[in-house]
Amino acid sequence: DALRRTPGVVVLHDFVIHHLVAGMTVGRRDGHGYLDLMEREHGVVGRLLGHGVLDKRIPPLWESRPEDFPLATFVLEHATALVVHSRSVRDRARAAGYEGPIDVVPHPAWTPPGVAPERVGGGVVVGCFGVVNASKRIPELLRATAEVRRAHPELTLLLVGSTSPGFDLDRRLQRLGLGEAGLAREGWVDEARLWRLMAGADVLVNLRHPTMGETSGSVIRGLSLGKPLVVSDVGWFSELPSEVALKVPPDDLEVETLTAVLELLVSRADVRESMGSAAVELARREHGVERVAELYAAALEKAAGGGAVDDAVLREVSEAAADVGISANTAEAREIARRLAEVELG
Numbered sequence: 001d002a003l004r005r006t007p008g009v010v011v012l013h014d015f016v017i018h019h020l021v022a023g024m025t026v027g028r029r030d031g032h033g034y035l036d037l038m039e040r041e042h043g044v045v046g047r048l049l050g051h052g053v054l055d056k057r058i059p060p061l062w063e064s065r066p067e068d069f070p071l072a073t074f075v076l077e078h079a080t081a082l083v084v085h086s087r088s089v090r091d092r093a094r095a096a097g098y099e100g101p102i103d104v105v106p107h108p109a110w111t112p113p114g115v116a117p118e119r120v121g122g123g124v125v126v127g128c129f130g131v132v133n134a135s136k137r138i139p140e141l142l143r144a145t146a147e148v149r150r151a152h153p154e155l156t157l158l159l160v161g162s163t164s165p166g167f168d169l170d171r172r173l174q175r176l177g178l179g180e181a182g183l184a185r186e187g188w189v190d191e192a193r194l195w196r197l198m199a200g201a202d203v204l205v206n207l208r209h210p211t212m213g214e215t216s217g218s219v220i221r222g223l224s225l226g227k228p229l230v231v232s233d234v235g236w237f238s239e240l241p242s243e244v245a246l247k248v249p250p251d252d253l254e255v256e257t258l259t260a261v262l263e264l265l266v267s268r269a270d271v272r273e274s275m276g277s278a279a280v281e282l283a284r285r286e287h288g289v290e291r292v293a294e295l296y297a298a299a300l301e302k303a304a305g306g307g308a309v310d311d312a313v314l315r316e317v318s319e320a321a322a323d324v325g326i327s328a329n330t331a332e333a334r335e336i337a338r339r340l341a342e343v344e345l346g
Contacts, residue, residue: 123154
């Protein structure tokens with residue numbers, strides 16, 4: 001509603017906003033609004049699927065297939081500029097036809113509050129934080145954990161977060177034989193306890209498929225704490241350096257790959273330490289609040305100044321290159337042009 005009244009710069013944290021659109025239309029008894037947006041973005045087929053949802057003939061698309069129906073068109077049409085946290089979301093916005101300025105600004109990293117770590121097991125603790133459901137690949141994580149515990153019975157899996165309705169965690173645990181010795185379970189916890197539990201874990205796992213294009217706050221916290229990460233090889237998670245995150249493709253071999261990754265991290269303290277050190281450095285270098293604030297300010301200046309800011313930057317780069325003797329049609333000039341193109345300048 002605010003964007004309709006005053007178009008402006010939008011921070012697009014998720015590219016898929018079907019949940020938000022459904023809440024603002026269907027949730028307000030505006031079924032026609034939902035149908036109109038489905039048709040605008042996905043044509044007649046989209047409208048027919050919307051009718052199926054409203055008539056309760058098919059499951060709600062925001063629960064079953066949100067990634068196939070992002071419903072971001074309204075935002076893209078009203079945004080004078082976009083700030084996104086990943087190249088992945090930038091590319092999806094471009095593919096959807098957005099032609100305005102887009103700046104990739106990393107998600108800021110929290111400064112760890114200095115709380116005492118809270119340990120939940122005597123051996124290696126693998127922590128997973130967030131809603132417990134299928135899209136967070138919890139079934140695959142449980143199976144991989146049960147397999148690794150055959151050789152490392154001291155391993156503890158820590159699950160922190162509410163359980164989605166309809167996800168039968170207890171039945172899955174019973175079937176895999178993961179009981180009190182191998183699992184620590186916490187529901188919703190406050191911010192201070194969240195930090196303590198994260199600090200007490202040795203490895204953090206954050207899997208998800210499909211992705212809505214989001215950047216994970218849990219992963220950013222893990223970087224700040226210097227924790228080795230295990231993530232799905234999708235979206236923004238794929239952009240994390242391999243030095244800080246081991247990536248698991250969500251394919252037919254997902255459980256096997258995840259098992260091998262966990263086996264490596266559980267058995268190799270040196271690998272955990274190396275990845276943790278790299279994580280802290282990445283959080284400081286790329287996600288520091290001061291750097292992120294400067295990038296936000298630059299994005300807003302560019303949005304307000306239009307092409308004048310781009311022209312000024314290009315002029316400064318050109319003059320600096322000329323001052324050190326770089327001329328056109330050289331390898332150095334081509335490299336500068338490539339780097340400028342990466343940030344959509346020139």
